[in-house]
Amino acid sequence: MKVILAKQAGFCFGVKRATQMAFEAADKGGKTYTLGPIIHSPQVVQKLEEMGVKALKDISGMDDGTIIIRSHGVASGELEEAVRKELEIVDATCPFVKKAQEHVESLSQAGYDVVVVGDADHPEVQGIVSYASGKVYVVGSGDEAAKLPKMAKIGVVAQTTQSFENLKNVVDACLTKGGEIRVFHTICDATAVRQEEAKELASQVDCMIVIGGYNSANTKRLAEVCTELQPRTYHIEMAQQLNPRWFEGVGKVGVTAGASTPKWLIDEVLEQIEKINKDKNH
Amino acid sequence: MKVILAKQAGFCFGVKRATQMAFEAADKGGKTYTLGPIIHSPQVVQKLEEMGVKALKDISGMDDGTIIIRSHGVASGELEEAVRKELEIVDATCPFVKKAQEHVESLSQAGYDVVVVGDADHPEVQGIVSYASGKVYVVGSGDEAAKLPKMAKIGVVAQTTQSFENLKNVVDACLTKGGEIRVFHTICDATAVRQEEAKELASQVDCMIVIGGYNSANTKRLAEVCTELQPRTYHIEMAQQLNPRWFEGVGKVGVTAGASTPKWLIDEVLEQIEKINKDKNH
Numbered sequence: 324m325k326v327i328l329a330k331q332a333g334f335c336f337g338v339k340r341a342t343q344m345a346f347e348a349a350d351k352g353g354k355t356y357t358l359g360p361i362i363h364s365p366q367v368v369q370k371l372e373e374m375g376v377k378a379l380k381d382i383s384g385m386d387d388g389t390i391i392i393r394s395h396g397v398a399s400g401e402l403e404e405a406v407r408k409e410l411e412i413v414d415a416t417c418p419f420v421k422k423a424q425e426h427v428e429s430l431s432q433a434g435y436d437v438v439v440v441g442d443a444d445h446p447e448v449q450g451i452v453s454y455a456s457g458k459v460y461v462v463g464s465g466d467e468a469a470k471l472p473k474m475a476k477i478g479v480v481a482q483t484t485q486s487f488e489n490l491k492n493v494v495d496a497c498l499t500k501g502g503e504i505r506v507f508h509t510i511c512d513a514t515a516v517r518q519e520e521a522k523e524l525a526s527q528v529d530c531m532i533v534i535g536g537y538n539s540a541n542t543k544r545l546a547e548v549c550t551e552l553q554p555r556t557y558h559i560e561m562a563q564q565l566n567p568r569w570f571e572g573v574g575k576v577g578v579t580a581g582a583s584t585p586k587w588l589i590d591e592v593l594e595q596i597e598k599i600n601k602d603k604n605h
Numbered sequence: 606m607k608v609i610l611a612k613q614a615g616f617c618f619g620v621k622r623a624t625q626m627a628f629e630a631a632d633k634g635g636k637t638y639t640l641g642p643i644i645h646s647p648q649v650v651q652k653l654e655e656m657g658v659k660a661l662k663d664i665s666g667m668d669d670g671t672i673i674i675r676s677h678g679v680a681s682g683e684l685e686e687a688v689r690k691e692l693e694i695v696d697a698t699c700p701f702v703k704k705a706q707e708h709v710e711s712l713s714q715a716g717y718d719v720v721v722v723g724d725a726d727h728p729e730v731q732g733i734v735s736y737a738s739g740k741v742y743v744v745g746s747g748d749e750a751a752k753l754p755k756m757a758k759i760g761v762v763a764q765t766t767q768s769f770e771n772l773k774n775v776v777d778a779c780l781t782k783g784g785e786i787r788v789f790h791t792i793c794d795a796t797a798v799r800q801e802e803a804k805e806l807a808s809q810v811d812c813m814i815v816i817g818g819y820n821s822a823n824t825k826r827l828a829e830v831c832t833e834l835q836p837r838t839y840h841i842e843m844a845q846q847l848n849p850r851w852f853e854g855v856g857k858v859g860v861t862a863g864a865s866t867p868k869w870l871i872d873e874v875l876e877q878i879e880k881i882n883k884d885k886n887h
Contacts, residue, residue, distance in 0.1 A: 491780055495773050498790060505787045508780060 324570060324600045326593065327528065329579035331520045335513040337417025337483075338362050338583050341394035344415040349374040354388030358401060359446060361393045361415065362583040363539035365560065382408065389413060394583075395446045396420045398453035399428075419483045420447055423509040428454040430478030435505060438462060438471065440493045441482025445540060448482050465492025468500075477501040483511040484541050484582075513582060514541055518548050521579045525549040528577035530569055531556040534592050535581030542581025549579070561588060562595035570599055606852060606882045608875065609810065611861035613802045617795040619699025619765075620644050620865050623676035626697040631656040636670030640683065641728060643675045643697065644865040645821035647842065664690065671695060676865075677728045678702045680735035681710075701765045702729055705791040710736040712760030717787060720744060720753065722775045723764030727822060730764050747774025750782075759783040765793040766823055766864075795864060796823055800830050803861045807831040810859035812851055813838040816874055817863030824863025831861070844873035849881045 334342070345361045349371055357378045360368045368378055382390055382405055389411040392402065396416040405412050416424075430437050436458040441448040443461040452459050462468045477497050481490045487510060497504050525531045531549045535542025537560060546558035557569055570576065576596060580589050616624070627643045631653055639660045642650045650660055664672055664687055671693040674684065678698040687694050698706075712719050718740040723730040725743040734741050744750045759779050763772045769792060779786050807813045813831045817824025819842060828840035839851055852858065858878060862871050 487780070491777050494776060494780060494786075498769070498773055498776060498788065502790050503788065504776075504790070506780065506785065508784050508786070 324573055324603065325575045326596055326600075327524060327575060327577050328589070328593065329517070329520050329524050329577065331513075331517040332534075332578065332580040333582070333584050333586055333589055335511070335517075335582035337394050337419060337511070341415035341417065342367060342585065344413055345371055345376065345391050346374075348389055348391055348413045349376045351389075355391065356382075356385065356388065357391040357393055358382060358397050358405075359393045359395070360538075361391060363536045363542075363581075364583045364585060364588075365536050365538070366588055367583070367585055382410065385410060392416050393446070394420070396424060396450035397446075398450055399424075400453060417483065419509065419511045420450070423451050423480045423483060423507070424454045426478070426480050426507040426509065427451055427459070428456070430480075430505065431455040431457045431459070435476045435478035436460070436474040437478045437480070438468065438493065438497060439480055439482065440485050440490050442540065445482060447484075451480065451482070462493055464489060465496045468493040468496035471497070471500055474501045476503045477505070479504065479506040480509045483509055484514045485510055487515065517541075517579070517582065518545060521545055521549055521577075522552055524577040524579065525552040525556065528553060528575040529555065529573040530575075531577045531579070532565070532592060532596070533558045533579055533581070534560070534589055535584040536560060539581045539583050542584065545579060545581055553577075559592070562591040565592065565595050565599065567599045567602065570596075570603065606855055606885065607857045608878055608882075609806060609857060609859050610871070610875065611799070611802050611806050611859065613795075613799040614816075614860065614862040615864070615866050615868055615871055617793070617864035619676050619701060619793070623697035623699065624649060624867065626695055627653055627658065627673050628656075630671055630673055630695045631658045633671075637673065638664075638667065638670065639673040639675055640664060640679050640687075641675045641677070642820075643673060645818045645824075645863075646865045646867060646870075647818055647820070648870055649865070649867055664692065667692060674698050675728075676702070678706060678732035679728075680732055681706075682735060699765065701791065701793045702732070705733050705762045705765060705789070706736045708760070708762045708789040708791065709733055709741070710738070712762075712787065713737040713739045713741070717758045717760035718742070718756040719760045719762070720750065720775065720779060721762055721764065722767050722772050724822070727764060729766075733762065733764070744775055746771060747778045750775040750778035753779070753782055756783045758785045759787070761786065761788040762791045765791055766796045767792055769797065799823075799861070799864065800827060803827055803831050804834055806859040806861060807834040807838065810835060810857040811837065811855040812857075813859045813861070814847070814874060814878070815840045815861055815863070816842070816871055817866040818842060821863045821865050824866065827861060827863055835859075841874070843870060844877035847874065847877050847881065849884065852878075852881055852885065
């Protein structure tokens with residue numbers, strides 16, 4: 324059985340940076356917390372907890388110590404509260420997300436009504452939206468954007484993991500809504516590149532393993548696009564979940580992982596597949 | 606034979622305003638010229654000539670007198686020359702065209718590369734383009750826009766008579782070219798409204814008459830969209846061109862006119878059709 328690992332499997336730039344910053348802060352010791360899970364990987368969050376770094380829902384109970392801002396960013400109000408409390412802040416917000424937040428802030432200040440293309444329930448979007456001082460709308464699709472009211476000046480930004488197609492559809496709808504439409508292309512192409520590679524791989528193999536947190540939107544989407552091309556696609560968080568029966572009659576296995584999946588989890592999965600393969604041949 | 610005149614036939618806001626301004630200037634007397642034809646109606650241009658107002662190609666030979674800027678606007682350099690020569694300027698540029706010129710000027714000054722959606726040979730577009738101080742591109746379609754280079758900041762404006770569909774296609778292409786895309790929706794919906802009404806009329810009648818200058822882009826386009834629905838469509842400039850044979854076996858005639866067609870020409874056509882109708886019934 325041949326195992327092919329996608330080149331783009333695992334950590335993207337922003338997640339890698341955030342995780343490094345969190346582990347460095349953890350190494351220093353002292354009262355250290357993350358505001359929300361640092362990334363959408365329960366295993367990374369657990370490892371930090373073992374080092375004494377807990378994920379807090381909010382900082383209302385904190386009076387001192389270090390607070391690490393997660394890769395998806397937080398609402399501007401929460402950041403301000405941390406500053407007011409004079410906490411030590413480690414801002415691990417992905418620089419691409421930070422850009423989107425800054426664009427919303429400046430668009431809003433310049434009198435634009437802001438449209439954020441994204442998932443209203445996602446913490447990244449909730450953070451981005453909080454930077455608007457005027458009107459702000461979150462739309463998930465062109466159809467939703469078509470229901471927006473008329474506006475004089477519209478500023479558009481996107482959740483960094485949105486598809487280009489979705490941004491395009493929203494912009495098209497906004498063109499009928501306002502006299503001026505100012506679009507910041509805040510999509511990070513890591514998601515699209517990873518998906519494209521996964522699709523190519525899924526169509527070449529007999530079985531596809533997608534590794535990543537069940538709470539990770541990009542991993543779930545990765546599993547969806549693979550399933551469309553290869554029904555024998557399995558989304559797992561850890562090596563222990565691999566089932567030898569999945570590999571019966573399989574000649575080639577493809578492996579990919581979401582942007583928040585650490586290398587060690589991918590390595591464990593690869594080792595476990597090798598083990599299953601050996602057992603198969605005995 | 607029933608004759609139906611389209612509600613939106615004839616002068617649009619900008620042409621009406623420009624024509625009024627030109628005739629008022631002509632009434633005052635003195636050395637008065639228009640820079641280019643005031644509007645794309647040879648009959649209006651001829652009427653002004655009969656009042657002593659000639660259309661000039663440029664103002665290089667003018668030393669004094671009044672110069673009327675046509676509805677499509679002129680290049681910024683020509684306007685500056687007129688100011689330098691201390692000519693009396695009657696600026697009959699359509700306010701919507703003026704807006705497009707101003708947007709190009711300010712976008713350019715703010716460091717945007719400018720994309721103008723339109724017909725590069727049209728005087729309106731040539732005027733608009735002249736307001737750019739940096740890079741500027743004219744594209745006629747989304748396919749042409751797809752060939753543009755990558756740019757950091759893209760400003761998009763449209764020739765006022767472009768279709769919304771075309772603007773949308775260009776914006777979609779530009780979204781793949783730059784980090785920021787700022788679109789000013791400079792399309793005047795008079796053209797679209799006129800075309801929609803003409804289409805509806807053309808599909809209800811047995812013969813369609815479209816009145817307007819053969820040099821008028823919007824009239825030519827009007828005749829095209831009518832011909833698609835009613836092959837018996839005739840584009841004329843004047844009543845004298847009407848041919849009684851066109852109306853043989855015709856129960857209903859539709860009449861529309863381009864944005865630069867004066868009311869008097871439309872009235873003459875309607876009278877002539879009535880006359881042909883009377884002759885038919887004798």
